[in-house]
Amino acid sequence: xxxxxxxxxxxxxxxxxxxxxxxxxxxxxxxxxxxxxxxxxxxxxxxxxxxxxxxxxxxxxxxxxxxxxxxxxxxxxxxxxxxxxxxxxxxxxxxxxxxxxxxxxxxxxxxxxxxxxxxxxxxxxxxxxxxxxxxxxxxxxxxxxxxxxxxxxxxxxxxxxxxxxxxxxxxxxxxxxxxxxxxxxxxxxxxxxxxxxxxxxxxx
Amino acid sequence: xxxxxxxxxxxxxxxxxxxxxxxxxxxxxxxxxxxxxxxxxxxxxxxxxxxxxxxxxxxxxxxxxxxxxxxxxxxxxxxxxxxxxxxxxxxxxxxxxxxxxxxxxxxxxxxxxxxxxxxxxxxxxxxxxxxxxxxxxxxxxxxxxxxxxxxxxxxxxxxxxxxxxxxxxxxxxxxxxxxxxxxxxxxxxxxxxxxxxxxxxxxxxxxxxxxxxxxxxxxxxxxxxxxxxxxxxx
Numbered sequence: 065x066x067x068x069x070x071x072x073x074x075x076x077x078x079x080x081x082x083x084x085x086x087x088x089x090x091x092x093x094x095x096x097x098x099x100x101x102x103x104x105x106x107x108x109x110x111x112x113x114x115x116x117x118x119x120x121x122x123x124x125x126x127x128x129x130x131x132x133x134x135x136x137x138x139x140x141x142x143x144x145x146x147x148x149x150x151x152x153x154x155x156x157x158x159x160x161x162x163x164x165x166x167x168x169x170x171x172x173x174x175x176x177x178x179x180x181x182x183x184x185x186x187x188x189x190x191x192x193x194x195x196x197x198x199x200x201x202x203x204x205x206x207x208x209x210x211x212x213x214x215x216x217x218x219x220x221x222x223x224x225x226x227x228x229x230x231x232x233x234x235x236x237x238x239x240x241x242x243x244x245x246x247x248x249x250x251x252x253x254x255x256x257x258x259x260x261x262x263x264x265x266x267x268x
Numbered sequence: 269x270x271x272x273x274x275x276x277x278x279x280x281x282x283x284x285x286x287x288x289x290x291x292x293x294x295x296x297x298x299x300x301x302x303x304x305x306x307x308x309x310x311x312x313x314x315x316x317x318x319x320x321x322x323x324x325x326x327x328x329x330x331x332x333x334x335x336x337x338x339x340x341x342x343x344x345x346x347x348x349x350x351x352x353x354x355x356x357x358x359x360x361x362x363x364x365x366x367x368x369x370x371x372x373x374x375x376x377x378x379x380x381x382x383x384x385x386x387x388x389x390x391x392x393x394x395x396x397x398x399x400x401x402x403x404x405x406x407x408x409x410x411x412x413x414x415x416x417x418x419x420x421x422x423x424x425x426x427x428x429x430x431x432x433x434x435x436x437x438x439x440x441x442x443x444x445x446x447x448x449x450x451x452x453x454x455x456x457x458x459x460x461x462x463x464x465x466x467x468x469x470x471x472x473x474x475x476x477x478x479x480x481x482x483x484x485x486x487x488x489x490x491x492x493x494x495x496x497x498x499x500x501x502x
Contacts, residue, residue, distance in 0.1 A: 215288075215308060218291070219308070219311060219315060220315065222340075223312070223316055225339060226335050227335075229338075230332050233334075247318065251318045255315070
């Protein structure tokens with residue numbers, strides 16, 4: 065069954081005190097499921113989305129794709145493959161490492177038994193099955209080696225704000241026509257497009 | 269005086285509530301981020317690495333780095349410059365992920381009042397950060413300059429140089445600095461213990477008070493409720 069619902073960041077922020085007494089709320093931002101999920105045999109359409117954040121000439125493109133493979137293990141689902149550099153940084157964590165923050169001092173281990181999923185689907189999937197599983201896409205994204213969606217959103221929104229301010233500085237310091245300024249501008253636009261696309265997918 | 273000139277004196281740094289860093293937290297024992305937190309931080313760093321150099325550039329007034337810190341903390345421009353110069357230990361004018369990680373740990377340690385613990389656990393890297401000149405010794409100016417990050421109080425600073433400057437050269441080498449961190453850690457743990465005991469006593473007192481109030485209320489009422497019904501029936 066589905067894990068605990070993801071809580072909006074707005075809720076967590078209200079609990080935050082100076083003494084950090086509400087760590088439990090912070091943890092709610094994160095998934096409560098382990099990464100050791102049962103094998104996913106659920107068929108999902110293959111989608112490739114090239115990152116538009118980077119110039120064609122720049123190396124290290126990030127290709128976001130998700131493939132569904134029969135007998136896929138818990139790492140499957142969403143994959144971020146780039147020029148090869150960052151792949152290692154996205155290795156799935158061991159279940160023990162999902163204990164957030166400190167071990168003895170923080171205490172509670174957040175785990176979730178979510179083993180009873182429907183993973184007996186044939187490889188050729190009807191559109192009906194796809195639509196039935198589409199709402200779970202966000203959930204499965206999180207169950208893999210990706211970050212929780214609320215956190216990803218928070219990061220991207222904040223990065224956008226920072227970079228927008230930086231763009232103003234670039235424009236005033238080195239001019240609008242400078243290559244770095246243009247690169248930053250394109251990057252920001254790409255980030256916005258990616259964010260909008262993700263919001264559309266979630267809204268479906 | 270140096271700190272005052274650079275506008276570095278003043279309140280301790282605060283993280284912006286609701287910012288991404290605000291949601292991260294250090295392990296209280298080792299003062300490091302968990303693997304999951306690091307993973308999130310890597311993603312965040314990559315988002316900010318606009319020019320794909322795996323660094324936040326320092327050119328053009330370290331724009332990206334400045335705007336990042338300006339957005340998530342209440343540090344002034346001068347303080348941000350000081351932090352940048354501290355972290356740019358290779359003097360390449362850029363901040364890589366290692367330095368970024370170090371900075372985030374320092375910010376979180378301060379935000380969570382774990383400065384003593386952090387300096388104790390990571391005395392060597394902290395010492396190297398403070399040793400701007402690379403002379404393997406730090407003077408009081410260095411420590412005071414970074415007061416807004418490490419929250420070393422004036423009195424502590426005085427004690428530090430009075431008690432731990434064993435060589436008497438008014439500078440601290442690493443061993444002297446390490447002794448200081450052990451000493452402050454002991455003091456910190458004692459104060460934590462004392463605080464805990466105080467809280468316990470308060471809780472016990474509260475409980476006793478509530479029990480006393482309960483019994484007083486009962487005695488004022490005179491009889492128990494079930495007795496009143498039986499009396500009525502009679």
